[in-house]
Amino acid sequence: MKNLTHTFLFACLLVSCSTPTEETNSTITNHKIVLSSDIKWEKLNPARGDKSPQAGTIWGDRKGEVATGFLAKFVDGFSSPPHIHNVTYRAIVLKGLIHNDDPEAKTMWMKPGSFWTQPKGESHITSAKGGETIAYVEIDQGPYLVEPINEAFDNGERPINIDVSNLVWLGFDQTNWIEQNTNAELCYLWGSQNDDNLKGLFIKLPSGFKGNLRSNGDIFHSVVVQGKLGYSTTTNSILDVGSYFSSTSAANHSIANDSNKETVLYIRTNGSIKIQ
Template sequence: MVNKTSQALALSIALALSPAITLSDEFRSQVVTADEVKWGYLNPLRGENSPGAADLWGDRNIDTATGMLVRFKKGFASPPHIHNISYRGIVIEGMMHNDDPGAEKMWMPAGSFWAQPAGEDHITAASGEDNLIYLEIDSGPYLVQPSDQHFDNGERPVNLHESNLVWLDHGDLKPTHGQPAGITQLWGSHQPGALSGTMVRLAPGYRGSIGTDASEFRGVVIQGDVAYRSTDLKETKTLKAGSYFASAGTFNHEVSTTDGGALIYIRTDGNYELTTRQ
């Protein structure tokens, strides 16, 4: 039986065989491949002992929402610390742990999600050969502060292992002629104009488009390779894990996958629709 949350998700993010959304005269879009990002340090005061960081959108050093890539060396383990703002993390590569300093390690693989409240004392550790996450904040700047400055902002942490994600698959939604896709909601609300974060799972060989009229639409490739096209591009771009695409207003993002399929994280304040093509 589908609960009310699942029904709302199915209604607000429809997978359908329908005409592509028509572009309006006023829109903008952006594409950043994983190879184009510029790397710095997440905590510049620690220099080479800090994880690497690269903004995909926004600016983590000022008071604005930001999405960034963060990479960790094998064996990295932070000292206990807090942050001045809350953040969300999605594992792209490797094995990550994020919890209270005394908690037993729960290693989260690619596709896992966590949310870290501002002021909550915690550690972060990495055990893969290569470790990469997408980290997102709704306001900044992103600062690391000592544990003795901890506070309770009323939020609670979330650690969601990839195997515990609950997917609405093509059988729960509208048919896609044997090219299934699935959706899972990670955070947020589907009230009009409210922000939410979902993850879309595209099957191997998927060919279609993601149509949206949201004022904010941002997608980050979490797993797989995506062949990406739009009316703003002269040629198809290959988006590897860690790549980013975005739009504002009515827009179509044309996507297709290889034999491995793909996971795409989507942050938006509106609806979007996956449309398959033959």
């Protein structure tokens, strides 16, 4: 599988340096928080019975026709048979090690923080290693189905695997979405080719960060990929890996990293953001 590092770097520099279109309100409206401990798990592929990975929907409806984000949990040593999906998905390793590639490809274990895409119709396998292996999976349209390889087809897309060690991070001097005194960093992952302005990115918050994440899109989903995040509304919540927060209009999210390690967030939005 090809690693599209140069294309990824170009997109990162081009898109994330754009100017936010507008300022956001100072209060959160229509926001939601989901703790990882509150996620309800079910079989990802019921046809496999007890051999099926577990799935926990965070937002959307995996069995419906809408865009959806969910967690997939695998047991140590899991390896799927070759299969295809009816929809393209994006995914991020949260815990453990995951291999996702063509059935004949050499095993390439992706560590937490790695990002990959799986085009619909393409035959592949997924394997997992580790006592607890979890990935965040995202689709733009459902339902998410597992289908046999005799129905495989080429829809023109090509898969991407980006190991966490190959991510390209931008500081305040390379993007105006981050204020200088925050020491935060941004990594652009993907952008929609449609007119919906959707995009996906990582935000890295240093130890001791305390500030605001301002968003102006009516689509905003964020998942904790690494570390822990303090999130303040009328009460204070601690969001660990796999936890989630969102808003459906312009918002100012009050966040903090009180741990001694970096915290990484994945964000899907159709607007701009500002870390301050």
